[in-house]
Amino acid sequence: MDIHALQQIVHQTRDARRKQTIPKFSPVDRDQLIHKYHPDYRTSAYRPIRFGPNAKDKTVVELAALLEGDSSIAENIDLTPHYTTDVLVVGGGGAGCAAALHAHGTGAKVILATKLRLGDSNSVMAQGGMQISVAPEDSPVTHFLDTLKGGHMQNDHELLKVMVEDGPSIAKWLIELGVLFDRQADGNLHVKKGGGSSKPRLLTCSDYTGLEIMRVLKDEVLNQKIQLLEFCAAVELLSDDNGHCTGAIFKDLDNHRQVVVAAKSVILATGGIGRLHIQGFPTSNHYGATGDGLCLSYRMGAKLDHIDTFQYHPSGAVYPEQLIGALVTEGIRSEGGHLVNAKGERFVNELDTRDVVSSSIIRECEEGRGIRTMSGRVGVWLDTPLLDAEHGPGTVEKHFPAMMMQFERFGIDISKDPVLIYPTLHYQNGGVKIDANSETNVKNLFVAGEASGGLHGRNRLMGNSLLDLMVFGKRSGLTAASRAGSMPQGKLTLQHLRRFRAEAKQHGSSSGVISPMILPAYTRKEPERTVNG
Amino acid sequence: MAQEDTNVIDQPEVLRHKMVTIEISGKKYEVPEGITVIKALWHTGQEVVRGAGCLGGFCGACATYYRTKDDPKVRTCLACQMAVEDGMSFTIMPPFPARKALYDIQSLKDPKQDLFNLYPEAPLCRNCNACTEACPQKIDVREGVWKAVFGDFKSVSEMFMDCVMCGMCTPVCIADIAPNLVALYVSRAQGAHFTEKPEGLDIRIKEIQDGRFNDEWNKVLAMNEQELADHCATVK
Numbered sequence: 001m002d003i004h005a006l007q008q009i010v011h012q013t014r015d016a017r018r019k020q021t022i023p024k025f026s027p028v029d030r031d032q033l034i035h036k037y038h039p040d041y042r043t044s045a046y047r048p049i050r051f052g053p054n055a056k057d058k059t060v061v062e063l064a065a066l067l068e069g070d071s072s073i074a075e076n077i078d079l080t081p082h083y084t085t086d087v088l089v090v091g092g093g094g095a096g097c098a099a100a101l102h103a104h105g106t107g108a109k110v111i112l113a114t115k116l117r118l119g120d121s122n123s124v125m126a127q128g129g130m131q132i133s134v135a136p137e138d139s140p141v142t143h144f145l146d147t148l149k150g151g152h153m154q155n156d157h158e159l160l161k162v163m164v165e166d167g168p169s170i171a172k173w174l175i176e177l178g179v180l181f182d183r184q185a186d187g188n189l190h191v192k193k194g195g196g197s198s199k200p201r202l203l204t205c206s207d208y209t210g211l212e213i214m215r216v217l218k219d220e221v222l223n224q225k226i227q228l229l230e231f232c233a234a235v236e237l238l239s240d241d242n243g244h245c246t247g248a249i250f251k252d253l254d255n256h257r258q259v260v261v262a263a264k265s266v267i268l269a270t271g272g273i274g275r276l277h278i279q280g281f282p283t284s285n286h287y288g289a290t291g292d293g294l295c296l297s298y299r300m301g302a303k304l305d306h307i308d309t310f311q312y313h314p315s316g317a318v319y320p321e322q323l324i325g326a327l328v329t330e331g332i333r334s335e336g337g338h339l340v341n342a343k344g345e346r347f348v349n350e351l352d353t354r355d356v357v358s359s360s361i362i363r364e365c366e367e368g369r370g371i372r373t374m375s376g377r378v379g380v381w382l383d384t385p386l387l388d389a390e391h392g393p394g395t396v397e398k399h400f401p402a403m404m405m406q407f408e409r410f411g412i413d414i415s416k417d418p419v420l421i422y423p424t425l426h427y428q429n430g431g432v433k434i435d436a437n438s439e440t441n442v443k444n445l446f447v448a449g450e451a452s453g454g455l456h457g458r459n460r461l462m463g464n465s466l467l468d469l470m471v472f473g474k475r476s477g478l479t480a481a482s483r484a485g486s487m488p489q490g491k492l493t494l495q496h497l498r499r500f501r502a503e504a505k506q507h508g509s510s511s512g513v514i515s516p517m518i519l520p521a522y523t524r525k526e527p528e529r530t531v532n533g
Numbered sequence: 534m535a536q537e538d539t540n541v542i543d544q545p546e547v548l549r550h551k552m553v554t555i556e557i558s559g560k561k562y563e564v565p566e567g568i569t570v571i572k573a574l575w576h577t578g579q580e581v582v583r584g585a586g587c588l589g590g591f592c593g594a595c596a597t598y599y600r601t602k603d604d605p606k607v608r609t610c611l612a613c614q615m616a617v618e619d620g621m622s623f624t625i626m627p628p629f630p631a632r633k634a635l636y637d638i639q640s641l642k643d644p645k646q647d648l649f650n651l652y653p654e655a656p657l658c659r660n661c662n663a664c665t666e667a668c669p670q671k672i673d674v675r676e677g678v679w680k681a682v683f684g685d686f687k688s689v690s691e692m693f694m695d696c697v698m699c700g701m702c703t704p705v706c707i708a709d710i711a712p713n714l715v716a717l718y719v720s721r722a723q724g725a726h727f728t729e730k731p732e733g734l735d736i737r738i739k740e741i742q743d744g745r746f747n748d749e750w751n752k753v754l755a756m757n758e759q760e761l762a763d764h765c766a767t768v769k
Contacts (some may be wrong), residue, residue: 027766120586120594134734140741141749142768149765157754168737178638178721180690180728187729198768208694211591215698216724219717223635231582253582286587322569322616326589401695405670406590409614519582522575 003319003420006342006371010381010418013344014389022349030356037359037366039423040309040458045279051507052500053303053441062276063307066291067298068504069515071497073236073249073258079492081247081262085111085227086484087477088248088261090234090293091269093121094210094466095449097217098473099267099480100226108481110226111261113250115233115288115518119218122271122286122450123469126210127329127402128194129202130470131463132167135191138199140164147464150196150353151429151457154306159455162436163464163471170470171203179216180205193334194462196353202463207329207402210466232259233518234292236497237266237300237445240490245300245445247492251518264487265480267438267446268293269473272428273310275520281425282325284316292516293451297432299500302440305453306430311460314339314357316424318379320410325424328382329403330354330462336390340381340418341369347380355459358423371420379422384414427465429456438476444483444490446476553619570597570612570623584625590614593699596669599623609669609701631703631711634718644722645684652715656682657708664702664712670695674702674712681719686727690720 025033035041046058049067059067087103089096092114100112112118133143143164148155171189175181181203182190191200205212221228231253238247238260245266250259270293274285283289298304315330317323333339333350339357341347341364348360361380364370370378387395396415397404407414431453438446449469456464553566555573562577571588574581586594595612602620612625634651641647648655655678664674677692693716702712740746756764 116582116586117592117594120592122587125587125589125591134731134737136733136736139746139749141746141753144753145765145768148761149768153758153762153765161750161754165741168734168741171734172738175728175731175734176639176725178724180694180720180724183729183731188731188733206694208591211697212694215696215717216721218698219633219721220638222633223637225635284589286589286592287581287585321567322614402591405695406614410616522572523580524576524578 003373004417007381007417009342009344010340010383011385013340014383014386017338017340017346018386018390020346022346024349024352025356033359033363034355037362038355039279039281039312042279046308051503052298053301054298054307057307059307060278060310062278063273063291063294065513066276066295066515066517069295069513070501070504071236071299072514073494073497075494075498077258079238079260079494081260081492083111083259084262084489085109086264087267087480088113088263088265089267089269090114090248091121091271091449092116092118092230093269093271093449094123094214094217094469095473096267096269097214097221098470099269099448099477101217101220101224102474102477103481104224104226106478106481108484111229111263112221112226113229113232113234113261115231115253117230118221118228119214120286120288121214122289123210123466124214125284125286125327126466127207127327128331129192129204129209129463130466131194131197131201131461132171132203132467133164133199133201134168134171134189134203135200138201140167142199143167143201146197147461148457150461151459154457156454158436159434162475163455163467166471166474167467170467170474174213174216174470177216177220179213182206192331193351195330195333195351195357196461202334207331207400213466229259233516234270234296235516236494237296238262238492238494239300239496240493241495242443243301243496244443244490246490260492262489262492264484264489265444265446267448267476267480268297268432268451269448270451272450274425278310278425281312281423282316283425284313284325284327285425288519290517290520291428292518293447294432295515297440297442297445297447300442300445300496302442302445302447303433304431305433306458307453309429309458310425311354311427311429312358312423313426314354314361314423315382315421317419318377318422319373319420320412321375322410323406324377326406327424327426328419328421329400331400332382332384332387335387335399337386338383340383342371343369353459354462361421361423365422373420377422379420381418382421383418385416385418388415427460429458429460430454434472436475437479438472439479444480446480448472448476553617555617555620556622558624564617566618567616570599570610570615570617571595573617574612583628584612588613591697593697596626596699596701597623598626609667611669611697611699626701629700629704631700631714633711633714636718638721638725641722641726644726645686648681648715648718651718652710654708654710655715658682658710659708661707663705663707667701667705669699669701670697672696677716678710678712681715686719686723689716690723693717693720
């Protein structure tokens with residue numbers, strides 16, 4: 001059936017649904033739902049890692065293969081450095097920019113290397129906002145408890161306390177740099193309510209929060225004349241005789257040359273793994289989200305945490321085909337948008353945590369109450385026109401300009417027609433284990449942002465990622481910079497790689513792939529006449 | 534960098550039967566109708582390093598010039614947000630060497646006057662409107678440049694909230710203005726200098742420094758796992 005005909009049930013049932021209240025699941029029901037439908041519990045998608053710091057721990061097969069993968073670097077290459085620096089930041093998203101700016105601010109010499117352009121990241125796409133407890137009725141402790149609850153009580157308490165307490169001063173820093181957060185009439189910061197949060201706590205810049213923050217941070221990195229190595233992909237780390245991190249090797253993607261950087265500390269801010277398309281899911285992530293930092297630090301001996309759990313954002317676009325996997329912001333549900341199945345019924349409290357909402361959408365679709373597009377994809381409706389009905393005409397356009405434009409390009413007016421959605425691979429809940437200064441168990445190797453793990457437990461709460469980036473970017477940058485004065489540059493060796501290769505050999509060699517992946521393999525190799533698919 | 538070519542998750546299914554002819558940088562190719570411009574590049578076997586970023590329409594990496602069949606008008610788009618059609622011709626915009634002024638946003642004394650020192654070309658706009666026509670985000674760029682020059686920084690910051698910094702407004706400017714960079718300066722100045730300081734935020738920072746939440750922290754952090762879970766359940 002035509003998509004427009006299928007939409008009619010959403011319009012027909014709108015008024016009846018507006019009177020309904022859907023209770024949240026009880027803890028028991030919630031656990032049952034997640035265990036049955038959440039992709040994290042699909043055991044066939046997992047396998048144990050054979051060797052390395054997390055030997056025998058289970059993770060998804062796509063990631064296991066990369067972690068066990070071999071380096072592209074030969075052990076006898078010339079390690080004479082092309083550049084020498086105090087702090088080497090790898091990654092140009094939110095965490096990388098925050099780390100570089102704070103390290104540079106103390107007077108340390110900083111190099112920021114990124115495999116795409118400065119700023120190309122997931123951060124730039126963050127629409128929902130940044131959680132910071134600024135409202136009088138809110139507190140850092142409440143923020144802590146909400147996050148813990150959302151993370152299934154598995155969050156690292158120390159990291160979490162640090163994040164919620166550093167939050168307000170981060171907001172101040174960003175405002176002083178010129179970030180334009182939405183305000184109340186009295187000049188105070190406007191806060192919105194996010195899924196899984198007990199208090200309104202989201203600071204927003206309409207639905208361009210990440211873009212606005214990144215425009216400003218990128219500009220500031222340029223103004224501070226921080227040395228950039230763009231289109232340089234990190235392919236291996238360097239270590240000294242004690243196994244401490246001392247630099248990295250890059251591949252310049254423009255001329256394919258190797259670039260060796262000696263650094264007193266390295267901060268990996270390399271982001272997530274969406275482009276691995278775990279379990280075949282489409283993704284909301286940027287082009288370079290291939291988990292490079294995980295592979296690099298794993299070979300170096302850094303322990304990973306919670307790498308068996310991923311966040312499938314409830315609302316990835318299913319239609320039109322061009323937008324598959326693209327995010328439909330949670331803000332729509334924050335403002336009261338309903339999720340509706342093929343029978344015109346609501347089936348979950350839309351403001352429950354992301355894992356619960358995603359699981360319930362998968363349940364609806366698996367039990368035959370999903371809507372099928374002509375291309376064979378299945379999803380449920382997100383009732384966007386409801387926002388205009390509820391809060392007055394023009395609401396969707398005013399509050400969600402980015403999303404309006406995204407769909408308008410394909411002739412869809414989301415203020416008039418509902419949107420078809422299905423969970424999309426969005427976030428890596430775990431990552432490299434860090435301490436409160438963002439350092440790993442490998443000395444002088446820091447990891448900040450999505451590549452790190454522990455903070456979010458088994459499910460990240462909406463709006464906590466932008467804050468994570470800023471807080472741990474700052475902490476890693478300040479700690480790394482503070483060491484530079486008193487610490488000599490360590491030797492540049494590949495001893496960790498020799499050790500890793502020996503261990504791989506013991507276990508029947510590596511997985512056969514070269515990691516990190518750097519970019520996903522979307523380029524078609526077969527001749528033109530082969531019909532795609 | 535690419536080890537496998539089996540990943541077809543992001544490839545289209547729906548329009549697989551109908552192929553259309555397009556031109557990429559002047560060369561003809563057959564691709565499935567309706568796929569995005571960036572996917573058309575992958576489909577024709579091209580490695581994309583420069584010219585792709587967030588793939589979600591926010592980063593401006595994939596700024597593209599295109600023309601549709603028989604239309605003389607060259608238009609602009611973001612390659613990840615535009616579907617191909619028969620007879621379409623496109624090329625990804627190379628990075629353009631625009632001049633970005635360097636400044637310390639916090640120490641500016643008179644940001645509205647400083648605009649003329651940092652971007653002396655800004656008041657030389659000749660009103661041709663090419664920048665507005667070039668904007669894939671439909672921002673009235675020309676109007677924004679004039680508002681910046683006349684000191685209406687607030688309006689500029691609101692108008693350019695949609696700006697993805699693709700820079701397509703710059704090569705077309707006959708006065709050599711980089712409107713997106715002017716607007717970025719203006720927006721940052723608006724935020725840093727002309728927006729009210731949120732009092733509640735300073736109060737909260739001071740509360741944390743003064744240890745106002747310490748008792749609550751001590752209580753929560755002393756709880757065992759079960760007590761903490763029960764306590765979390767009471768937070769509504």
